[in-house]
Amino acid sequence: METPRIMIADDDKKTRDFVAAFLSYKGYQVYQAFDGQDALQKIEIHDVQMVITDIMMPRVNGLEFIKQLKSIRPEIVTIAYSAFANFEMTANLLKAGAFFYLEKPFNLEELETHVKRGLEHQALQSKSFRSRPCIKNRALLNNIIGESEKMLSLFEMVEKVATSDSTVLIQGESGTGKELVARAIHDLSNRSDKNFVALNCAAIPDELLESELFGHVKGSFTGAVATRIGRFEMADKGTLFLDEIGDMKANLQVKLLRVLQNRELEPVGSTRSKKVDVRIIAATHQNLDQMVVSKAFREDLYYRLSVIPIMLPPLRERESDIVLLLNSFLEKFNKSKQRKVMGFDKQVMEILTNYEWPGNVRELENLVERLVIIKGSGVLSIHDLPEKYRGGRAAVVCSEQMTLPEDGFCLNSAVEEFENRLILQALQKSGGNKKEAAELLNLKRTTLIEKLKKKKLVYGDSLITT
Numbered sequence: 001m002e003t004p005r006i007m008i009a010d011d012d013k014k015t016r017d018f019v020a021a022f023l024s025y026k027g028y029q030v031y032q033a034f035d036g037q038d039a040l041q042k043i044e045i046h047d048v049q050m051v052i053t054d055i056m057m058p059r060v061n062g063l064e065f066i067k068q069l070k071s072i073r074p075e076i077v078t079i080a081y082s083a084f085a086n087f088e089m090t091a092n093l094l095k096a097g098a099f100f101y102l103e104k105p106f107n108l109e110e111l112e113t114h115v116k117r118g119l120e121h122q123a124l125q126s127k128s129f130r131s132r133p134c135i136k137n138r139a140l141l142n143n144i145i146g147e148s149e150k151m152l153s154l155f156e157m158v159e160k161v162a163t164s165d166s167t168v169l170i171q172g173e174s175g176t177g178k179e180l181v182a183r184a185i186h187d188l189s190n191r192s193d194k195n196f197v198a199l200n201c202a203a204i205p206d207e208l209l210e211s212e213l214f215g216h217v218k219g220s221f222t223g224a225v226a227t228r229i230g231r232f233e234m235a236d237k238g239t240l241f242l243d244e245i246g247d248m249k250a251n252l253q254v255k256l257l258r259v260l261q262n263r264e265l266e267p268v269g270s271t272r273s274k275k276v277d278v279r280i281i282a283a284t285h286q287n288l289d290q291m292v293v294s295k296a297f298r299e300d301l302y303y304r305l306s307v308i309p310i311m312l313p314p315l316r317e318r319e320s321d322i323v324l325l326l327n328s329f330l331e332k333f334n335k336s337k338q339r340k341v342m343g344f345d346k347q348v349m350e351i352l353t354n355y356e357w358p359g360n361v362r363e364l365e366n367l368v369e370r371l372v373i374i375k376g377s378g379v380l381s382i383h384d385l386p387e388k389y390r391g392g393r394a395a396v397v398c399s400e401q402m403t404l405p406e407d408g409f410c411l412n413s414a415v416e417e418f419e420n421r422l423i424l425q426a427l428q429k430s431g432g433n434k435k436e437a438a439e440l441l442n443l444k445r446t447t448l449i450e451k452l453k454k455k456k457l458v459y460g461d462s463l464i465t466t
């Protein structure tokens, strides 16, 4: 693997040499700059992935330096440190796009942890950057994002079926992208210059659905003050997307079947039939097979509709797409909401790739939109995640460390030990601050204090009792 390249900017030679020597010893290629301006010049020469910078420096200070750096080389990850920074300064640094802020004096091991995280983050960002051309090539597929095996074979299928006139039935959980796929099929078909008309069968009251589909003549029912064409006619020579087809009532299922067979319809209140040339794409999140068995859906209509069945896989079955979708939506919402959120840190990525996503891509898209708006800039960390997503951490921590000894062990004492270690780690991270430690553990402060008292845990030199 290529040696990572890091630049250190600090006017204090002693600190600079000290940090540089440590990182060189750890195997990094290190370059030095004596202030922000010097660093900006040297960035042009050395192609670094990361900059570690002091804040208080003559000429161009750390904050100004990071701002300028982000405008010319946004992909370079920055870590800032200072002995003097306050809350406002830290907030400004993160807003300017710094990946992490360290308070001086810091220990070198701590610095290395953040360097590793920053570089991983950088690699991830540039990976998603590299994969973008591939997505753009699929613009015709209506920006359906995905590179998992399952999605790639879906794209092939969509391309193949688009040019035929056969009826397509798209099934899949809610939020998996059924409507997107339906639109893509229309856009790739030779009907693309005609209408794509969508109708959600679940959203229209049963008594109005027939007229909505086939139209009606004036006076055919109360409220039919004028003759109106239905969605079928609106979609003539184009595509009609019948969403949530599983919700269609039995009497209408018969009428739809008749139209599919004869390619002609009768508007409500009319005795004259009209010819229509419409390609039908139907979709449902329900299990139509089962509905056929339980007689809730007509078998003959089911076979008519599912000439070409397409099954959209749930998001949890295509982990590699999760990362791609997260980064793509991040970019999209940064642009549309004018925000500058740099990315997800490693822990957040781990949590989100292990999450179940019951609401599939829709849920992921909504989460990223919310995170981008609230965060505004900087890197998303676990504290930014809504509570329900943080629950996944336990699984992450456990799965990495657990092995059951051959001859078994005492579960209670292992759980106790596990809990104690995590509590101590949280206290270490928060520098002994119990409120912060409790937040890290997703506990109430009082619950943490109770646990500490009960366990008589020792942190630093003192027994923690309050």
Ligand SMILES: Nc1ncnc2c1ncn2[C@@H]1O[C@H](COP(=O)(O)OP(=O)(O)OP(=O)(O)O)[C@@H](O)[C@H]1O
Residues within 6 Å of the ligand: 143, 144, 145, 146, 172, 173, 174, 175, 176, 177, 178, 179, 180, 181, 284, 285, 361, 362, 365
């Ligand atoms: N592969 C994907 N790439 C990009 N965006 C996607 C993808 N899949 C879904 N989306 C987005 O997720 C949201 C939900 O997609 P869509 O409406 O097509 O889902 P659906 O399967 O029809 O859901 P429902 O059953 O709830 O109607 C939309 O905003 C859509 O743009």
Ligand SMILES: [Mg+2]
Residues within 6 Å of the ligand: 178, 179, 243
């Ligand atoms: Mg839908």
